[in-house]
Amino acid sequence: xxxxxxxxxxxxxxxxxxxxxxxxxxxxxxxxxxxxxxxxxxxxxxxxxxxxxxxxxxxxxxxxxxxxxxxxxxxxxxxxxxxxxxxxxxxxxxxxxxxxxxxxxxxxxxxxxxxxxxxxxxxxxxxxxxxxxxxxxxxxxxxxxxxxxxxxxxxxxxxxxxxxxxxxxxxxxxxxxxxxxxxxxx
Amino acid sequence: xxxxxxxxxxxxxxxxxxxxxxxxxxxxxxxxxxxxxxxxxxxxxxxxxxxxxxxxxxxxxxxxxxxxxxxxxxxxxxxxxxxxxxxxxxxxxxxxxxxxxxxxxxxxxxxxxxxxxxxxxxxxxxxxxxxxxxxxxxxxxxxxxxxxxxxxxxxxxxxxxxxxxxxxxxxxxxxxxxxxxxxxxx
DNA sequence: GGGACATTGTACCGATCGGTACAGAGAGTC
DNA sequence: GACTCTCTGTACCGATCGGTACAATGTCCC
Numbered sequence: 001x002x003x004x005x006x007x008x009x010x011x012x013x014x015x016x017x018x019x020x021x022x023x024x025x026x027x028x029x030x031x032x033x034x035x036x037x038x039x040x041x042x043x044x045x046x047x048x049x050x051x052x053x054x055x056x057x058x059x060x061x062x063x064x065x066x067x068x069x070x071x072x073x074x075x076x077x078x079x080x081x082x083x084x085x086x087x088x089x090x091x092x093x094x095x096x097x098x099x100x101x102x103x104x105x106x107x108x109x110x111x112x113x114x115x116x117x118x119x120x121x122x123x124x125x126x127x128x129x130x131x132x133x134x135x136x137x138x139x140x141x142x143x144x145x146x147x148x149x150x151x152x153x154x155x156x157x158x159x160x161x162x163x164x165x166x167x168x169x170x171x172x173x174x175x176x177x178x179x180x181x182x183x184x185x186x
Numbered sequence: 187x188x189x190x191x192x193x194x195x196x197x198x199x200x201x202x203x204x205x206x207x208x209x210x211x212x213x214x215x216x217x218x219x220x221x222x223x224x225x226x227x228x229x230x231x232x233x234x235x236x237x238x239x240x241x242x243x244x245x246x247x248x249x250x251x252x253x254x255x256x257x258x259x260x261x262x263x264x265x266x267x268x269x270x271x272x273x274x275x276x277x278x279x280x281x282x283x284x285x286x287x288x289x290x291x292x293x294x295x296x297x298x299x300x301x302x303x304x305x306x307x308x309x310x311x312x313x314x315x316x317x318x319x320x321x322x323x324x325x326x327x328x329x330x331x332x333x334x335x336x337x338x339x340x341x342x343x344x345x346x347x348x349x350x351x352x353x354x355x356x357x358x359x360x361x362x363x364x365x366x367x368x369x370x371x372x
Numbered sequence: 373g374g375g376a377c378a379t380t381g382t383a384c385c386g387a388t389c390g391g392t393a394c395a396g397a398g399a400g401t402c
Numbered sequence: 403g404a405c406t407c408t409c410t411g412t413a414c415c416g417a418t419c420g421g422t423a424c425a426a427t428g429t430c431c432c
Contacts, residue, residue, distance in 0.1 A: 022297045026211040029420060040421080041380045050421065106295050108351035109287055111208045120351050147360065150348070154361055158344025162336070165294035165306050174333065175340055215390060226391080227410040236391065 011036050011046065012061045015054050020103050024055055024112040052115065055107075059119040062103060065094070066127065074130040080138035084183050087131065088176050091156060098163040098172025105157045124153055135183065148183060155179050197222050197232065198247045201240050206289050210241055210298035238301065241293075245305040248289060251280070252313065260316040266324035270369050273317065274362050277342060284349040284358025291343045310339055321369065334369060341365050 018027045018035045032054070033039060038046070047053040069090050077083025095102065104123045107116055128149045135145035159175035204213045204221045218240070219225060224232070233239040255276050263269025281288065290309045293302055314335045321331035345361035 023209060023211065023295075025209065026297050028418075030418080039381055041382080041424095044421075045379060101295055105347045105351065108347055109209075109292050109295065111212050113350065117353070121353065124348060124351050150357060150360070151364065154344035154348045154357065155340065156344070157347040158340035158342070161291045161294055161343040161347065162310060162340045164299065165291065165310050167303070167307065171336060171340065174336070178337065214388075216388080225411050227394095227412080229410095230391075231409060 008046065009061070011038065012058055016058045016062065016103060019055060019058060020101050020106065023110055024051075024107060024115075025110065027051070055112070055116065056119065059104065059107070059116060059123070063119070063123055063126075066123070069094075071126055071130040074134045077134055078137075080134055081184055083134045084180060088180050092173075092176055095156075095160060095172065098160065098169035101164060102157060102160050105160065127153055138184070139186075152179055152183055194232065195247070197224065198244050202244045202248065202289060205241060205244060206287050206292065209296055210237075210293060210301075211296065213237070241298070241302065242305065245290065245293070245302060245309070249305070249309055249312075252309070255280075257312055257316040260320045263320055264323075266320055267370055269320045270366060274366050278359075278362055281342075281346060281358065284346065284355035287350060288343060288346050291346065314339055324370070325372075338365055338369055 014036045015032065018031050022028075022031060029040060029043070029051070032051075033043065036043070043054075044050065047057070049056075070087055073086050073090075074083055077086065094100070104120055107113060108120050113120060128146070131149035131152060132142075132145040135148055136142060140148065155175055156179070159172045163169055163172040200222045201218065204217050208214075208217060215226060215229070215237070218237075219229065222229070229240075230236065233243070235242075256273055259272050259276075260269055263272065280286070290306055293299060294306050299306060314332070317335035317338060318328075318331040321334055322328060326334065341361055342365070345358045349355055349358040
């Protein structure tokens with residue numbers, strides 16, 4: 001029997017990796033059953049809403065991780081340099097130094113975007129707001145902070161795409177390093 | 187009857203839009219027949235290799251467009267500022283100011299990456315080399331030029347992802363504008 | 373042990389997938 | 403008009419798609 005909270009998290013993690021590897025439409029139930037080790041019966045018992053519910057919960061789970069490990073620390077950091085460094089470290093960890101793809105960005109590019117539009121938008125919007133609030137505290141104007149936060153998100157996404165396209169994780173590493181400097185520039 | 191060269195280009199363009207809108211795996215033959223106006227008979231007559239050949243040729247077609255409109259001008263430009271401005275203008279035009287997604291980047295993120303790995307890698311590699319060669323002429327060191335070209339490609343890709351995720355073409359516009367300045371900075 | 377309820381494996385559903393076979397329409401040549 | 407040869411619409415293929423039905427099993431409390 002499932003220990004409700006615990007095991008569902010594990011299932012969501014496996015689901016996330018399947019969606020990451022094959023996209024929303026490419027993640028067939030066969031792949032999903034293999035990745036989770038759960039038969040269709042269990043799967044539809046856990047997620048009566050089918051694939052769409054699975055993806056929704058996976059996105060929510062990702063959002064939760066970022067809220068805890070990225071957004072909240074950004075909001076609460078007192079020292080801008082430390083705050084930025086912590087975010088960069090968290091991002092590097094989450095994306096396995098460029099080996100892992102961003103599921104949210106992937107969904108955004110595909111046909112499934114419309115279905116998950118608000119989740120996708122929220123993910124980036126809240127990140128931008130949290131980062132901009134930190135940058136404001138470092139002395140930037142509101143518009144400067146917003147613009148620079150936007151640049152940060154876009155750099156991370158672009159680095160993930162390019163790193164994967166060229167199969168070169170160094171791209172991601174360099175991008176994060178440059179980004180740190182750019183965010184903290186006067 | 188097809189006027190060989192001409193009509194095939196049009197078919198490839200339609201195919202490209204279907205792949206862009208639904209991804210490689212999501213682009214079903216039904217969608218493809220609708221978008222191209224061609225029945226399965228014609229489709230498999232034109233592309234005996236099926237979907238894979240279609241995608242391969244679409245990628246080659248895109249590569250051709252960039253070679254002609256972006257890479258070659260970059261290589262041949264004498265004035266760096268003009269060369270960069272021309273590239274940015276071309277990119278803005280090609281991606282419809284952020285409304286259009288990059289098919290190459292999209293393929294790179296999905297499961298189809300392995301199938302088209304060399305096409306995907308070439309697309310970015312040749313772009314980076316062409317841009318870096320221009321930047322070298324503007325006085326940058328080889329490594330600086332390479333690094334800055336990498337930053338340019340990654341910025342464009344990231345801006346496309348973020349613009350689509352947040353449904354805000356302004357992100358793309360701002361990113362291109364900032365990028366121009368960053369590329370030409372001393 | 374027995375009843376209640378959560379969980380699961382399996383068989384099955386209609387729809388759609390990518391792809392093939394092929395007869396015949398269409399156009400060019402003589 | 404008859405002969406090519408290119409092109410295309412249609413019927414069809416087995417496989418797989420996402421999803422459902424349900425009986426069987428497990429787990430718990432009593």
